[in-house]
Amino acid sequence: MPSPKGKNPGRGGGSPVLGSSNGRYDFMSLTKPLSRSSPPNLLQRQGSDPTTARLRASESPTRRRGSGSSVGSASGQTLTEEDGIRLNPSFLHVALSSLLAIDLWLSKRLGVCACEDSSWGSVRPLMKLLEISGHGIPWLAGTAYCLYKSDSAAGQEVMLNLLMGLLLDLVLVAIIKAVVRRRRPAHNRMDMFATFSVDSYSFPSGHATRAALCGRFLLAHLVLAAPLRVLVWLWTGLVGLSRVLLGRHNVTDVIFGFWMGYCQYNLVEMLWLSPQTLQGLLGQLA
Ligand SMILES: CC(C)=CCC/C(C)=C/COP(=O)(O)O
Structure with missing residues (x-):
């Protein structure tokens, strides 16, 4: 031809x-x-x-x-x-x-909410709200606060492991982004708050990994009524969808991100820090 x-x-x-x-x-x-x-x-x-x-x-x-x-x-x-x-x-x-x-x-x-002039531009503020709900800072700050406030050993153990999972997620996503270096879609407006330099890259979506990790974590470790469990599932899915609608990511970034977050939860379970392990670690540090 x-x-x-x-x-x-x-x-x-x-x-x-x-x-x-x-x-x-x-x-x-x-x-x-x-x-x-x-x-x-x-x-x-x-x-x-x-x-x-x-x-x-x-x-x-x-x-x-x-x-x-x-x-x-x-x-x-x-x-x-x-x-x-x-x-x-x-x-x-x-x-x-x-x-x-x-x-x-x-x-x-x-990418119909990529900017205000886009076809679904009016929904952009809602999508940005979902973006904030899956951002690393509220999750890290919220978990650290709950850890500090928790007065039961079981509560502290769960929060500590969630904190470890969140930090692990940040590191792993940063490594993959730095290695793959896939550019964000051209229609994305880079107006996200509090980003690292690797966040100029799009693969995988850090929001998708976090949503999948936290979603699984909450479903496994919090005793939630059925409507709340549905809400967790819904939130996870919507955070991923909002990444594409906002034009932040390509579809494959989000799909891989979900898969990676799912696997990261398995890793957190494998590395689970028990109060004894923690005391041992703190004892070694002291
Ligand atoms: C500053 C901290 C603690 C986290 C950065 C969170 C962030 C901005 C991730 C990027 O997510 P996407 O890859 O989904 O755009």
């Missing part, structure tokens, strides 16, 4: 389309030649323009390898075992590129 890039040189972007390269179907740019030097990376260092990022992300490894080693059966030559081994990563790459393109497209369409 000939690339139409020559016909439309003035456009600033374009959708990745399936094109044939050496008898294979790869993603190729409508408007820009594919870079042969930059490594393929689906999530890292995307430009602020999601279309550019999408195009960059859709570069196929088969094109960079050159045409010599990959001749399809259509040209009369049979595929060697080596070719078969190379086809699989290429298929995986196309699948991931497609998923990423869908993610970017869907996230852009769902």
Whole structure:
């Protein structure tokens, strides 16, 4: 399939389309030649323009390898075992590129509260309220306050472990954000309060990890009536949804964040600090 890039040189972007390269179907740019030097990376260092990022992300490894080693059966030559081994990563790459393109497209369409002028701009204050409800500062301050005020050993133990979980969450999210370095969606207005430098990156959503971790924690350790349990579930889901509606995150950032928060709760359970452990730790410090 000939690339139409020559016909439309003035456009600033374009959708990745399936094109044939050496008898294979790869993603190729409508408007820009594919870079042969930059490594393929689906999530890292995307430009602020999601279309550019999408195009960059859709570069196929088969094109960079050159045409010599990959001749399809259509040209009369049979595929060697080596070719078969190379086809699989290429298929995986196309699948991931497609998923990423869908993610970017869907996230852009769902970012309906990204600013006041957006189609659902009037709901933005409500979404920002949800943002504050899942922010690290109220959770850390609230947990520390409850720990300080609690007069039962059981209450102190639960609050201390929640505090540990919250701190662990902050550290793990910061590490992943710093490693992956996925840019926030271009339509996001960066007007969040109290952020760390890594919070300029979007993968994973720290609010989603915290909501999942705290949601599971509350459901497991607080004796709550059924309506309150439903409310916890609802809050968790809405915090995640609000990240995409506000344009802060792509859908995959939130889905991964939920999964990560869910796993972090398992980690907190594994590392659970009992009063004895705590006394031992404090004894060692003293
Ligand atoms: C300052 C403290 C204690 C936490 C920062 C919380 C924060 C701003 C996280 C970013 O969340 P998203 O990744 O969901 O945007």
